[in-house]
Amino acid sequence: MLTILFDGVAYGMLLFVLACGLSVTLGLMNFINLAHGAFAMAGGYCTVVLVNRLGVPFALGLPLAFVVTAAIGALFERTLYAHVYRRSHLDQVLFTIGLVFMSVAAVDYFAGSSQQFVIIPEALRGQFIVFGVGMSKYRLLIILICGLLTVALQLLIAKTRFGSRLRAAVDDQRVARGLGINVGAVFTLTFAFGSGLAGLGGALGAEILGLDPSFPLKYMIYFLIVVTVGGTTSITGPFFASILLGVADVAGKYYVPKLGAFVIYAFMILVLIWRPQGLFARNTAR
């Protein structure tokens, strides 16, 4: 029971790191980015190549995955995404689905369709037994890293100058622009950072979520659930939504193996009907 809760929290934390970038881009530019999972996959494969092939230590592989994915994110944002912000939602959906298809086939071409594994250092394998509850060391590490990241993100958004610019741009783009905030630059930075986080999440999660070319399609719906349930106006909303989703998914798969995903989709639809802006969103004037 407690093990399930523990695994669920680890899973949820991971989902949060994967999805928080998406929630910011959606809130900031009202842009539906279905290709977010592709960046997570990029991070995962980047770690596989670095750690397994080039022998880079795991502890260095993770930050490198972040940096590489953030760079890819920034590049894509400037060259491709920037042209699509002002288009209709239909165009955005088509564009990002196209990117997903391309990334799936491209990864299949370069790395093959089989499942990939990151070699984890010996020190992180096995588990602790605390009060009779088995806790895997690796999951503990995930909770630790993701927990720290969440606190850091919250501080970044609440306390720094960049954070207040970002919040201003999310709340009202036009007024923010009128106050001399360079919304485009804020957005590129945020997009890169969000992609980087997704890459880090993909690298960390390769062990738990599995890593194969269909990753962006498989987890797209999960990211979207986090964002729609959590709302796009804060960091805490998606955070609680991810934890809830993580625990529900793990518990669902354990207790009702064949009905687990069904429960989650049903829950999402109910939330969307009950509160279209998300469960934890504050009501904005928009």
Next chain:
Amino acid sequence: MIPVSGEISSYLSRRGRWSPLEIAFWIFAFASIWLFPGKHLILTETAILALFALSLDLILGYAGIISLGQAAFFGLAGYFSGLVAKYGLINDPVLALLAASLVAAALGFITSFLVLRGSDLSRLMVTLGIALMLGEIANRFSNITGGADGLQGVTVAPIFGLFRFDMFGHTGYIYTLIVLFICFVVARRIVYSPFGLSLRALKGNTLRAAAIGIPVNRRLVAIYTVSAGMAGMAGALLTQTTAFCSLDVFSFERSADLLLVLIIGGAGYLYGGLIGAVIYKFLQDWIASLTPQYWQFWIGFVLVAIVLAGRERIEEWTAAGRAWIVGVGTRLTARPATRT
């Protein structure tokens, strides 16, 4: 008193008249039965895809609802028609087709109330979620649906007890084409009716449409239900012509590919879905013969390229060509008309 309403009705009936180009299109479509007898299997797939795209066009092109869950209706009707054929509940395929379509329409009616709420994003999520939920249910009750192995052992009775489905797909193709034509006529009737005009109005501006007295929600529910029924018909046709139904009828890729089909052909234009289906199947066949494993990459590439080039701009480029075709078509028929 009468003049104004008379003018309106004569304008509407003039708009709704079949142009010679359309007639030529359908003559060619039916001629394909004899022209390409060896390609009936792929032509059947194309016709089913065309019908499916037509159903999406009704809600996306005409009413402006973005949906990623059209596969829900397709799959539900597919399984329904498969099951009734397998257990001999409804033996006649045509009756089974109608029943499957009604079941899909009922699902569309129920879920339309969920789709009405919220923004584009929550619509996407809800439609996608419904399709995925149905997929999970089909997977869960694998004792009935066959689960991941698909529904096997479906034997479809001859149509009207006369025309047996043969393994070369000749009967299947003629049957599919006739259903497609009937559905197209229905869709055409809907689109050119005052009801269809009101849909266009509310797609353009919901608020203003409501202000001139169009009951927005009721219209959306109605067109969503019709579209669901049509998607269901496509799904049932697939099961009947292939005598098989598997879980991928509910997949996300099916809905996403459908969007691509419609975008290639042009949304908000009845022939868009049909032309798009032909081009898509041709492209898929061609790319798959070049790179069997990676055709998805090029499909994605086409999507990205279409969006980056701008759908409006592409329409502008092809506008000259289309105008020329229409011009030739009308001139050909205008001559005999002036003589009489």
